[in-house]
Structures are given as structure tokens and as C-alpha cells.
Amino acid sequence: MSAVAPFPGVSFFHKGQRSPLIASMGKRLVTEGCGKYRTGPGPEWTQVDQQSYAAWQRKIGFEGAEANGIPGKTSWDRLRVPTSSSVPGGRVASPVPGKSVSTAYRVKGSRWSLGYHTGADYAAPTGTPCVAVLNGSLVRHGHDGSFGDFLVLRAQGFDYWYCHLSEQTVKSGSVRAGQKIGEVGSTGNSTGPHLHFEKRPAGGGFGSDVKPTW
Structure with a gap:
């Protein structure tokens, strides 16, 4: 089914x-x-x-x-x-269905450690579903002081980071585009509930970010 x-x-x-x-x-x-x-x-x-x-x-x-x-x-x-x-293509329009970008990628500012925003933010109430943007595998989950509770989706040679989550619904294994994997939160270094969505080459560390398209 x-x-x-x-x-x-x-x-x-x-x-x-x-x-x-x-x-x-x-x-x-x-x-x-x-x-x-x-x-x-x-x-x-x-x-x-x-x-x-x-x-x-x-x-x-x-x-x-x-x-x-x-x-x-x-x-x-x-x-x-x-x-x-x-649906052919296995792609969704947003990692937070129904929400568009609230803070764009590469916006400059002193509040970010590299001097610019390394991902795209999607503001939404705590508990709003976050979904896989592509068919892929969840290869990492955890918590740190900046990103809070996070998940990493690996797909098509890139890692997609889902950060500040209030819940990690799925923590590992294969997932499909559109499948719920977590919920929006404000964990870590966050000024309010939102998803920080970041794209890096597979295995890339902090600072290797690229524009978060899929």
C-alpha cells in the first residue's frame, strides 16, 4: 500500500x-x-x-x-x-509543506558565525511537519549547540540538513520525497521556531554549503 x-x-x-x-x-x-x-x-x-x-x-x-x-x-x-x-519525479515544493523561505540563503549579518546565512529558513509554528525533499537516506541525526536537534538527508550526492527540530520523527534509513521526517522547533541557537535547511556536498562540513535547491 x-x-x-x-x-x-x-x-x-x-x-x-x-x-x-x-x-x-x-x-x-x-x-x-x-x-x-x-x-x-x-x-x-x-x-x-x-x-x-x-x-x-x-x-x-x-x-x-x-x-x-x-x-x-x-x-x-x-x-x-x-x-x-x-508522483513521477519524487519531488516536493518545500521541506515545510505550505511554507516558503523566510530568511534567504547567503544573507549577510553578524549573528551568523561565517558572516552569512548558510541555509534557508522556513518560519512555522513548533510541531509543523518537515518532509524529505527527495528520495534518499537519513545518514545522521543528533544535537549541537548551534543547530539544535538535526537530521541529515543524503540524496543525489548532497546532504540536506534539517535543523532546530522539536522532534526527529525518523532518524535513519531510506525515506521518500514527501515523507514526514521531523517537526519544526526552536532548539539550539534559534530566535524562534523555524526550520534551518542547509545543503552541502555529501559528507561536507560546516562552511561547505551551497544554495539549497533540489
Whole structure:
């Protein structure tokens, strides 16, 4: 049975948001007889996605404001959307689903030991899910004074560091793109809850960072 995608949060579903997870959701809605698509579901959230999801909400007994077409956790869990790893490419849009970068890579400042920001930050409430951005393996986990509780995902020749976590949900072994591996926190040297997401060549030490793309 395919792994089921964790609920990415209400704010994930908005005009212009693109993710394989949205296309995967649309395919499930079609299977449930709720798809309103003329040309098939795509990776970008549209009004048709919202209309289709509203049909699903009504199908399972939701009414009024609860059937507004914006996924909530209860209806999402019942729809059982597969993880984005089941979508060709096995890629997700963000390590914190529904969140975009709040502090960019290479921003300069005295608060960082190298004089610049070595990763990209994703501000989110403590406990917000963090997911693997690619299919790969968790090769390291631990805690230090700067990064707090961290995980390291190795994929396609690079290490992706997930830092300041409040929880390390998965600590080792193979994971799929879109699979929850931890939760946002504020452990270590942190001014508030966020994910510090850093990319380095596989096995690279602090200071070997590159732009965190995937």
C-alpha cells in the first residue's frame, strides 16, 4: 500500500501554489467520483481543485463552511492522498509543506558565525511537519549547540540538513520525497521556531554549503 501524505496545513492550498502533491490529490478526487476536471488534475492549485475538493467534503457529510473546498486535516486523512513520491519525479515544493523561505540563503549579518546565512529558513509554528525533499537516506541525526536537534538527508550526492527540530520523527534509513521526517522547533541557537535547511556536498562540513535547491 502506498504511503499516505501527512496533512500539509490549510495555508498550503492557495492560488499559485505548485506541488506534485496537488496533482496526487486531484487523482484521488477523480477516483472518488468528485473530480470536476476537464483535462485532468495538475500540480498547480486552481479553482477547479477547490470545487472538486468541496464535492469530496460534501460526499463525506460536511456542510456549509466545512465544505468550502479547502482541505482540512479530517477530510484530508479520509481521502488518503499518496505521498508525492508516488508522483513521477519524487519531488516536493518545500521541506515545510505550505511554507516558503523566510530568511534567504547567503544573507549577510553578524549573528551568523561565517558572516552569512548558510541555509534557508522556513518560519512555522513548533510541531509543523518537515518532509524529505527527495528520495534518499537519513545518514545522521543528533544535537549541537548551534543547530539544535538535526537530521541529515543524503540524496543525489548532497546532504540536506534539517535543523532546530522539536522532534526527529525518523532518524535513519531510506525515506521518500514527501515523507514526514521531523517537526519544526526552536532548539539550539534559534530566535524562534523555524526550520534551518542547509545543503552541502555529501559528507561536507560546516562552511561547505551551497544554495539549497533540489
